[in-house]
Every structure is written in C-alpha cells, then in structure tokens.
Amino acid sequence: MAKVRTDLVVMGGGAAGVAAAVRARQLGARVTLIEAEKLGGVCMNKGCIPTKCLMETARLYWRIKRAGQLGLLIPNVELDWNQIMARKEDLVGYLRMGTEGVLKSNGVEILKGPARFETPHKIKVGNELLEGDRFLLATGSTWAGLGISGDTSPGVVTTDWLLDMRVVPQEVLVLGGGPVELEAAQYLSFLGAKVTMLEPQARLLPGEDREMSRRLSAVLKEQGLTLLTRVKPLEIRETERGVGLLVQTPDGEKNLEASLILHAARVPALAELHLERAGVNLVEGLLQMDAYLRTNQSHILAAGDVTGPPFYSHRASAMAILAAENALGSQQVFEQARVPRAFFTYPEMACVGLTEAQAKERGHKVRSATIPYSVNARAMMALETDGAVKIISEETYGEILGVHIVGPHATELISEAALAMELEATVEELARGMRLHPSISESQVEAARECLGRGIYVLR
Template sequence: MKSVLIVIGGGPGGYVAAIRAAQLGLRTVLVERAALGGTCLNRGCIPTKTLLHSASLYRQVLHSAAFGVTASDAGFDYAVMDERRRQVVEQLCRGVEGLLKGNGVEVIHGSAVIEGPGRVRVGEAIYESEHILVAVGARPALPPIPGLDLPGVVTSDGLLGEGMYHPRLTIIGGGVIGMEFASLYSALGAQVTVLEAMDRVLPTMDKEIAQNLSMLMKRRGVKLCTGARVEQVMRTGEGLRCAYTSKEKAETVAADAVLVSTGRTPNTEGLCGPGVDLGLDRGAIPVNERFETCVKGIYAIGDVVAGSIQLAHVASAQAINAVSMIAGKEPPMKLNAIPACVYTEPEIASVGLTEAQAKEAGIPTKGSKYLMNGNGRSIIAGAERGFIKVVSHAETGTVLGAQLMCERATDLVGEFTLAVAEGKTLEELAALVRPHPTFAEGISEAVESGLGLAIHQLNR
C-alpha cells in the first residue's frame, strides 16, 4: 500500500513537494486555502516581474532614438499592463493545476489545521496520513509605525492587487522588494522616494552593488533616504505624508500611496490545533537536517522554516529534498549554493560569499572583476554601467562566490551557482568556450582576470 503525504500550502514549495512525492509513489493530498501557486505566482515574483517587463519596454521606447528607432507619442496604459499581469498569473496557475491533476495529486481547497501527528482537519473533514509537510509560506510584516492602517498604505500584496498607478510613491524599506518597485515606478515616470533604516539600500548584498544601484536610481530621479527612521504616516488634504528622521533632522515626504516593504513573517497563525506544539520561534518552525519538526512525522519547508532564506527557488529545492527523504531516497538538491536575484534595471544577482564575508570567516581570498562596458553585447544593447565580480580562494583558486550587476545577471548567475556548488576553480571556468557576442563572455573575462590573463581589459 502506498504511503500518504498531506502537503499544507500550494506555493512553490508545496505544489513542487506534492508533484515530486507523487512521482516517487506517495499517495499525496495538497491543501490550499487560496489560489494555487502561492505568493510567488499570485502576489509576488511573477506579477512583479510581469509589470517590470512592461515598464522596461516603455523605458526602451523612450530612449529608442539612440538606436535609430523613432517612436512618437509614446505612453503607457497601466490598466492594460495590469490586465496582462492578470493573464500571465492565470495562465501559470492553470498550468500548476494541470500538473497536479496529471500527477494524480488530490487538491483540497480550504484552511488546514494540524490536529496532531498524521491528522489534519480541513473544515469539518479529517484527513489522516503518515506524513504531513507544512509549506504555508509567509506574508508581509508591518513594523509598529503609527498610520500604517490608513487607506493608501499598502504592502506588496495590496499594491499588486489594486491595479492602480500612483504618480507619487513612497517606499518604506530599501530591500529587494522595495528596490524592484522603485525601479518599476521610476521607469513609468513616478515620483519615488525610498526610506531605508540601514545606511544603504540592499543592505544584505554586496556593498559595491548597493552603491552602484543607488547611483543609477538617483540618476533616474529616485530619492533615496538611508539611515531614515519613519516616525508616522499621516493623511493630509493632498494625500499621504510620511514623517521620518534622517541624520537627526526631521523630514516629511508627500505621496499618493505608501508601500511598506520591511520583511515577511511566517504564516503559522491558526496552523496548529490545541495540544500541537511545533516549537515556534517568533512564528517560524524549527526543523532538523531532514526538514522534520520536533513532532515526528511533521515536516516544514520554505519561508515558514526558522532561518530559511525566503526565496521561491529555495522552497522548491527544499521540497524536493524533503519528500525524497520521506520516500527513503537520497536528497538530490545541492543547498550549499543559493543564488539571489533582484530584478531592477540592470539586474542584480549573487551566489556564495562576498569578499567581506569570506574575510570575516578567515578565508584567504582573491577578488577579480570585469566591467561590462567593454562587453560587445552590452554595448550593442546600450546597457548602463555593470560588472561581474568573482571571489575565489587565494591559494586554491576555488570559486567561493560571485556578484553580478548587468544585463541578464539573473540568467548568468546560474553558471557561478554550479561552480560554487561543485567547488570549481577559476581555471576550470576559464577553460569553457562561450559564444560571441554574448553577455556570458563577461564570465570568461571576470575569471580570466582572476588568473591575470584577461584579454579584453588590462590585468591588475
């Protein structure tokens, strides 16, 4: 008799877990209280990038004269952009639904409550299983700032869901979500202000990337206020106004809408019934190396896991490993190299260690960099300043990490992810032939620079 697995949550962790479990012979039930695809597909990654693509096209049209293309009366229709976002989401949601059905996964719509080991209640129905996998994700977190309950103050969920364009947007939080929306709205000509509490935007990423992005954003008219402590959001006759303190000086900024992008919190409220204790840590679920909680037979993956990197592809990878181990197989996914991406313009991507992180860990490093303004494909595309940095072990030449800020960075980082995961060296990466003219040639130049053998830039 086949084993039974109940998966709670139908996002990129949950639906991937359900499909892989079914492929491995586990009779699987998936419980989802909202739309299949979770935050990533419905309110996060996909809708945001769809709108960013439209905004990028508009920006290209405005600058097309430099390429010999004349466009008159260029404009944008946000309602049409939003309708395309909806269509893309619906198409992908139908795809997920079809994949679950095709793999024999039973989908139940409703809110799941864990009543105990192997026991889940959905409405009045009780479902029993040998294993339960929690993949309920996270939701936007709101800091304790007065006025965040005012109309017009939204999280990324609300801003995407309302389908409205705001000529003046203030963003509280200069992390990945905040900077992507800053890129989107500035490309459409909005007056954008970013209020970031830390001393730089993208505070968890490479410092040089943050500095370069700040420079580009300011050039495009975005007002960046770092070291800013937001005190209050107020309703005025002209809309909303954010009061904040920066460098010990009180300031205010007017806006039509205020986006709060200050992190996310796990969706564990109401998950467990009386007597079920998963040892929550500030709402997150601690797990062991098998993704099993303190309750035998109950597992957790993705954004809901304590200490987990809150990325869709991490949830999917953890899902595959977790259900593989439940099925008695070796986990196939390598979780030692996790790429992170920011879909600003230009794109940003990183994997592994930065030079600063390596030095803090006491690892002897060697850094190399290639400026993409010498890359033929970048010049053809009229790309703005960009670079590829590689961090390698000073003694062995092993690639420890890479940071990219350039066209197609989110695609190029895959090669460095493989290098970090497999312990490849600069010499091994340099030995690969990459086609010309491509953005990928920048990888060759960056690793060859680390060997002192770069062809298209002077070696230092």
C-alpha cells in the first residue's frame, strides 16, 4: 500500500540531494529524501572531504621536509597513521552528523534504503511504496571498470583504497590525468611513492588551457612525478612485483610494472533505478535532459553527478537548488559554462569559463594576459612562486571569457572570477578593483590590467 503522496521525492542524500531537499522545504514543499548508504554521498564519505583531509597532511609533510628554505630545521618528521586516519574519520563523522541535523531541522523526511521506480509516480524503498508528484534524481556516480583484460586484479585499486592506506606502496601507476587522478598521484608522491601517471591524450588536463596545464605539469615533474602522455592501457596482469600493464605508446607497445595500479573512472549511478519503468530515456548512457534539468518525463528532474561529468560537489549543489526550484514551478536554465573547475594539487589549479583555444574557436576576438606569481610579493614570501593568473577577454566589449589560475589558494581566488563573470563584469571593471597588499589576489587585478595593455609591474 502506497504512503500519502509527497510533493517531491529526492533520490539520493549527497551534495545534490541535501541541497535540493532543503531548498524545496524552504519553498513549502513536503519532501522525502531517500539514501541507500550514508548521508553526504561520495563527496563527504569517500571523496572531497576525506581525500582533501589526507592531502593536507601529505602536503604539510612534504613542505616540512623542505622547510630549511624558510630557515626552519625540523629533523625526523614521522607519520602517525593512527592519528591521520582518526582525524579523517572524525571530520567525516562530524560533517555527516551535521548534514542529518540540517535535514531534520528543516523538516525533511529521511528514508534509508535503495530506491527504484515501479511506475512514473511510484518508487519502492525496500518493501515500502512511495508516491510523489515530482522526483529529483540525485544518486551520484559509481565506480566504472577500465574495460581491459585484468582490470579486476587485486593490484588494481580506486581512490577509495587511499582512505585506509597505512603503508605507502613503492611504485604506483595512475591511469588518467584528470583532477582526481592528479590529486591521488601527488598524495602518494608526497608520502614517498614513485608515481607514474599515464594520460591517453597529448597532455594532462587536456580540456583546460594549454599554457596553464603545461605550467602545472612542469611543477609536478619537478616534484618527482613521472608523466607519460599518449599512452593507452591495453592489458593488466599480475607479476612478482605486483601488477604489470601493457600499454600502447606512439613508439609501440610497452610493458610497465608497479606495486599497484590506481584509477578514478566513474559513471552516473543509474543502473539500479529501473528508469525504464518510469519512462525515462537515456542517450549513450546519460540522462536525456533539457536546459531546465528535466528529463523527458517533465516531473522527473536530475542534478549532480548522476547527470554526468564534470563530477564536482559545488556543481551538484548549485544544480540541485535550481532543480528544486524548477520542480516547484520556476523556469531557470542551468549555466554549465559558469561552473568553476578545481584541482586540489599543490600548487592548486582552478578555472572558470573558456580556454584561450575555445574562445578563438567560437569566433571571439581575444585578448589575454598571464601574470606569473614570480612577481607577486606574497607568493615570494611563502616560496610559492610556481604559478600564474591568466585572463581571457573579448577585445571589443571587454567581456571576461575565462580565468585560469595555477598557484597558492587558486581554488579560493577563482570565486572572484566566477562572480565577476556571473555579474557580467568587464575586464575594465576587474582591472579597476583594489586588492590588499601584499596578497595573492593582486595578481588577478594585474592580469586584468595587462589584458588592456596597462599592467603596472610588467617589463616592457
């Protein structure tokens, strides 16, 4: 027997599901949220939060060993794995508890268990039927196989493995050169592993600005990472050393060996939802959606990782808030182009908008400027001069088309650029901004000035 009909059923309790549920309650809707595992989703339990927590330890460990440049002599730095893991678990548990408190205090009904459609307006949670006027799919993403022979070998792991790692492997092959792979590779390298990254494209972060991805790649190489590009994995096998990987390179096939192979391949978590019973269409494995985040069934919307890449928690939350509003009568378009992109490496990298190549391909008359951190006093003080700010603007009207940052605090500084683009500020307006001195943020204003040909601290 079905329960009393609810206004909005949110399927998934991660970043997207929580944001949508709370926003819908703010708008007066009756909301039921369903989570099969732990509240908080991948980001809170296995992704953003625990991995960044561990990375903070690794980054500081790596910097302390090089603190002599700052006049600090700190001998015998050791890792206390019990404390490292306890801190990570405490943080995740605290945030998860807070999430549950937020949902309950806002009057969101929470059901635990896997959810699947029975009809377009009914779902089953365990043995219980639930009816809804509208549904939001927010089930996130799940691990994908590599699609090659041997990919289920014990020596092939995902980034989940890092969350319980207490012994650093000697050698690791990391498949892919995206943000998650980069962060995992650097984490292992900082802790002492010999890490080789394998990227099938011509460079790391092939979707990002060429100049900036090259800057980051150069720093990673200086730190000890080995980067191999134009490499395609073909086959995995177990060896005495651990695992072997047959790869295709521009020079032919080669065999590589390591203690472990690590990957971060993910796909939207759709398989268990029985979408066919709801009449929801998929196109090449992805939800068929319009600009308002509705599927082909207009009462069923989706937000977050379940809609496909890029897999960012901040994107998921923003999509979910808009989707909740649209489900309850609004008509807002989600602006995918305005999503900031973050890479929590050291140095960090963050971007928003178009790359220079993309801007030119779209017919824009482009003006761009890059200001290196090597001329920023605050970066010099911290010995963090590996990086730069690049701004891409449209020459005629001064529209800011893209901003790309490599360097300290890039993931914080990009928010200013994202806001400027959201408010349709021009590069002239950004150039006239006043920033504290000494600060890293000064470089963003200087880059805007130089876009206009009037940078102050540029040698002519």
